[in-house]
Amino acid sequence: MELRFLGRGAAFFPSEGNTAAYIREGNRLLLLDCGETVFARLLNRGVLAGVREVYAAISHLHGDHCGSLGSLALYCFFQLGFPMTVIMPDGQDAYAADLGRLLTLFGVRDAYYRQIPAGEVKGFSAFTRFSYVPTVHDPAMTCFSFVFDTPRGGVFYSADTCRTDELAAFLSSHPQPEALYVEATDADYPGNIHLTLDRLAAAVPRAWMERTYVMHLNGPQCAQKAREMGFSIVPVDAK
Ligand SMILES: [Zn+2]
Ligand SMILES: [Zn+2]
Structure with a gap:
């Protein structure tokens, strides 16, 4: 499954763009997170050219993960001529309501977009199932990682998280994973709401280090340390 990246930075490292990934198959686009820098990069890199369906999944409501979702929804409706589809986690009504309220505050009326549960995302050849975890x-926030069941063993994607429980559960249900995409930071301090590189390394079997892609970088030193430890860094689409 080819995930392409629009950015790989953390909230306070916007020169790398907010961390966001997408799959483009024909005229369909599936987007993982839509932070403040993402809509501009979608446009500037031509990712929306010829698109007729846009699916967006949002991991949580920090601005670097949802800050330009309203602009994308309005652009789909008024410029591209179709309603964007927001993928909602199954059985998480409060989060769905928050996301809907956010779109309302952005001026996105209910008629401008549609919602579907994650279990109903179908028709992409790259994966057989998409889940919020x-x-x-x-x-204090509701936050999710994402799991793709793929023909080649599954893909785990975690934007912001401070623990490895979901990664461990994924590795036990997908013992030969295709790829792991995980946020990590080199900053370690009490009350850290992000995952340190050291804790990520402790959770990833040695054999999977190279196919573990670190993202949501908090600075250049984070990428350097991740590489030295044996992790890969996600490549970002050229401008
Ligand atoms: Zn973030
Ligand atoms: Zn966050």
């Missing part, structure tokens, strides 16, 4: 990041 609840995780912990800022304990």
